[in-house]
Amino acid sequence: MPKPFFLMKSWPVILTIWVMDVVLTFMQVHMQGLPYLEAFWLAVVESIPGALCAFLFCYWLLPVFMKRRKMLLFALLAVVICFVASLITVSLSLPMLCNSAGKVMAAPQTCGLQTVFPGHFIAMLFTSGTICGIRFYQEYVRTLIDHERLHTTHLEAEMRLLRDQLNPHFMFNMMNSIHVLIERDAGQAADMVLEFSDMLRYQLHDASKPAIPLQQEVAYLQNYVNVENKRRCNELKVTCNWETQLPPYYISPLILAPFVENAFKHVSQFADQDNFIGIDLFLEEETLFFIVKNSKEPVDTTEETRPRGIGLANVRKRLALLYPDQHFLSIEETADQFVAYLEIKTDVLR
Template sequence: MKKFHFNKPLVFISSFWILLGFTLWSQLKRDFPLLDTSGTTILTVFCSALISHTLSNGLLPIALRKGKMQIFVAQAIIATVILTATISGLFYGTYWLIIHGTQYDNSAQLEQHQDYLVVFLRTIPSALLIIGSTCGFQFYQEHYKMAQKHTLLQQAHLEAQLRILQDQINPHLMFNVLNHLHILMKKDVDLASTLLIKFSDILRYQLYECNRETLPLEKEVSYLKNLVSVEKIRWGEELQVDCIWNITNGKRDIVPLLLVPFVENAFKHVSRLPSERGFVRLSLNQEHEQLTFIIENSNSPKPARKNENSGIGLENVQKRLLILYPGHHDLEITRTDAHFKVVLVIQLDRKVNYVGY
């Protein structure tokens, strides 16, 4: 059994024409209480719908796609004139063909319909209202569709970059880890083995476990812990690393690799001054459906090179957050000469707006 879908645009436009028809019928019935005005009402609504929808549903989408709105404005003026002429012609003809000279006629009606130009001018506001309403509604629909397409294209681009991140390990990290493993194999075999296992888990997670829209939070946390552990082993006593992991519901879903660029960025740009020990402080706290991620690192006054990047980049992470958690996240980045700090709050109960692979 097919699921019924409530077509809001169809309901709205149908309601508009029904309301217009009822208003028109009520007006005619007030002027001619003993005359059957249903035929005039139906014919007027039909002609109005035909002309206005030809403009709004046929010509407006073409103008928007081709960027020829000046031509559409001219078409709208012509359509308004045609609609005005049609409606005024129907009213004018109804009076002179059906009402004039009958018991329904009176001096007031004769005066109102004496001159067709007067009827035409009096009908212009009604025609503008009809054209403006139908075109306005259609323009809103077209704009909404274009905005959706733009969002989907932007999201697809960002997710393609995420795919690259999954399929290609950061060469800088891989080079440093392998180089460090080579050194540790000569000095501390046990520590080298530990580093190799953790690095293997990092590779496995990025290459095989991130091919889904969302993953349990506990898996993402385990990955982050391995990443931090590898960096701690690499840096040794040169860097103070403090971490707080407070996860109350690890089964809650989160978009994979969302926090990784912040961690990579902290270790990549931590201060390397020989006179002082650098630091990285990380806190991940979950309270009900709210996840708060805070990471701070000592910062060197020396500016980073422009060609340096971390993962998919902090800028793209911000774009991903806007698309995947719109209105359900808060990101604050603070940068000074002494430190760099990121505070990210995510509402995990938000249904992710995601385009799969």
């Protein structure tokens, strides 16, 4: 994104303020009775030192002191420079100033360094301070733009990394599933390979996009559940409640898949009681709700230190990057079940 010209250059600002200073000074002295030409040259002579000081501050001193974070020292130095510059300017131009003043003042003998210098010094200080303030704002906005661009680049790189981690993780689990099913039923394994290829096609063509229709993500989850049911020969009690009519919302691809994948991966395998997975996805009051539950076996204390999967860890990071302050995620684990509860505000899915 190109930066605005106002944020790229300081000299137009300095030139504009200098011209305004010349015009205002010219109008002031001319209205007091000084002829046009003398009023013009007097305005130019008084304004040039202020413009030079402004260039000095903006292009040399201010950037140096900003990098060193010594703005108080810069302010003190700027006051000293303005004081010296104003003193030299008034001293050199005093004959012309007093000559001009003698033409319009009732008591020209009062024209002197002690009467002219304070006003000139304050005017130079005000002009230079205004320009430095604008220059400081430019640097501040430029820093914000560069920081935002760097932040966006970092987020894009991190999102690519997280997605690259997710896809091999998913493929590893599914290939394991197909391998198990081949030993049970080669025909169903062949059908499962075809369905799996459709899922991979989804990952290759759709998951690379920043956002996809919510309906496509739900269809992918439905295919995933069907494939897992075939692999397990329907030995699980899987209950799915999908929203039938989904609005045209958009969501980051594969943001919901890790929850379903995790449920099938860690579901219990009891021989004497039901093993279940429950999936609910619905919209209510401008919020998308996604709830995944699965039964689990009691965790043995010796298994507490075993490595956890990267699926849920990745999805936490993706949600934080994609929907900051626009989602709520709760993962609870009890003695007999695991529950993942996710809310996403639909205003970020439009």
